Amino acid sequence: MTALALVKDTQYNQEAYTDSIETPFGSVPRHFDEFWTAKQRQMNSLHYSNSYRGCYKPELPEYFISRFTKEGDVIGDPFGGRGTTVLQAALMNRIGISNDVNPLSEILAYPKVNPVTVKEIEDRLKEIDLSKEVDLSKEEDMSMFYHKETYKEILNLREYLKTHRDDVDRFIEITAISRLHGHSNGFFSTYSFPQFSIPKSSQIKINRTRNLEPEYKEIKSRILKKAKTSLKSGGIEALRKIGKLHKFTTCDSRNLVDWESESVDMVVTSPPFLNQVDYVTDNWIENWFCGIPQSTVETGIVQTPDLHVWTDFISDTLSELHRVLKKNGLVAMEVGEVKYQGTILNLDEILVSLTCNKKYNLNQFRVKEIFVQSQQFTKLANCFRVKNNELGTNTHRIVLMEKL
Ligand SMILES: C[S@@+](CC[C@H](N)C(=O)[O-])C[C@H]1O[C@@H](n2cnc3c(N)ncnc32)[C@H](O)[C@@H]1O
Helix, strand or coil, rough: CCCCCCCCCCCCCCCCEEEEEEECCCCEEEEEECCCCCCCCCCCHHHHHCCCCCCCHHHHHHHHHHHCCCCCCEEEECCCCCHHHHHHHHCCCCCEEEECCCCCHHHHHHHHHHCCCHHHHHHHHCCCCCCCCCCHHHHHCCCCCCCCCHHHHHHHHHHHHHHCCCCHHHHHHHHHHCCECCCCCCCCCCCCCCCCCCCCCHHHHHHHHHHCCCCCCCEEEEEHHHHHCCCCCCCCCHHHHHCCCCEEECCCCCCCCCCCCEEEEEEEEECCCCCCCCCCCCCCCCHCCCCCCCCHHHHHCCCCHHHHHHHHHHHHHHHHHHHHHHEEEEEEEEEEEEECEEEEEEEHHHHHHHHHHCCCCCCCEEEEEEEEEECCCHHHHHHCCCCCCCCCCEEEEEEEEEEE
């Protein structure tokens, strides 16, 4: 990798300042500032319809889309996750194209740009029969999460959704997914983690420690209540209009087969940071509900502890982004800092070095600027395994690159 001379990186300094990274092709300014608010849930309510591991705040795409694109532009995200980028693009009258190797991503993202009314959801829920008998002995054992009557309703909904896929059904689907596990009465499960699916064995331990037996939770009223919250910002008609122009794909980021060459104005995205998050196991209940085999996800997702494998992966993804971007198109790629072999690695510096390295993307991109948003995790994030300065990342480092 090309050696980079670092002028200064005083982490967690809350004051705005700029340092620079020296590369063989010149100096790249790196700005440290609070570019967007650290406050929670300030944006369109649809953004908060689902939790997703590793998702970024909608303020991040909002910042880059507003600064660097105009209405009607095409905004791509090869690592779409819950669809934060493309929903924000739609809200700002841009056209989104979202990809993720996990088919769950499209299930979560599509309904946000094709939302329906609360009345449509209410009427549809009345029509769906969730009371059919189910032979639970033939089903996955989920008794540590759900009361058996709740579980029957979930299974009936799951069955219904296999063959009913209009926009109302799909909105019901993302809403039900958001209710599968969590700690309050609004969730279908007994007390569990809302942010990610925990293993059955961990849930059994929680039940034992808290002396819990899953209680019956009727699911239709919980879906309706959550749908009302998700839709409270309104603007459904405008979103649906632009949402119809959005596109969703399920490919590897290194081979975006359904993305046309030179079609995208700007990419705003965030790849997996080595193996910081386990996207396979942390979504297992969601994948199960959607009938997505774990094997499909295991083979597709790249989450590696090996920095060289990661740099090859990101580099190949950048080459593919080079193909799909228009001339002078931009990439804003968010990465963090990770603990690697006993030290903290700032992945923005690794990204810059990739664009300077002959083996990689030399002559494909020019790094224009780096933005570092400092953010302290909340107490809640800390209880869910993300600790400052340890495993997780507590700054957002966005490398802005221009296609050459
Ligand atoms: C950091 S998350 C993106 C979260 C997204 N920005 C959001 O706000 O929801 C990274 C995503 O990369 C996806 N992913 C992992 N390996 C991939 C690959 N080879 N190709 C495409 N997507 C991949 C994961 O499934 C995960 O959803």
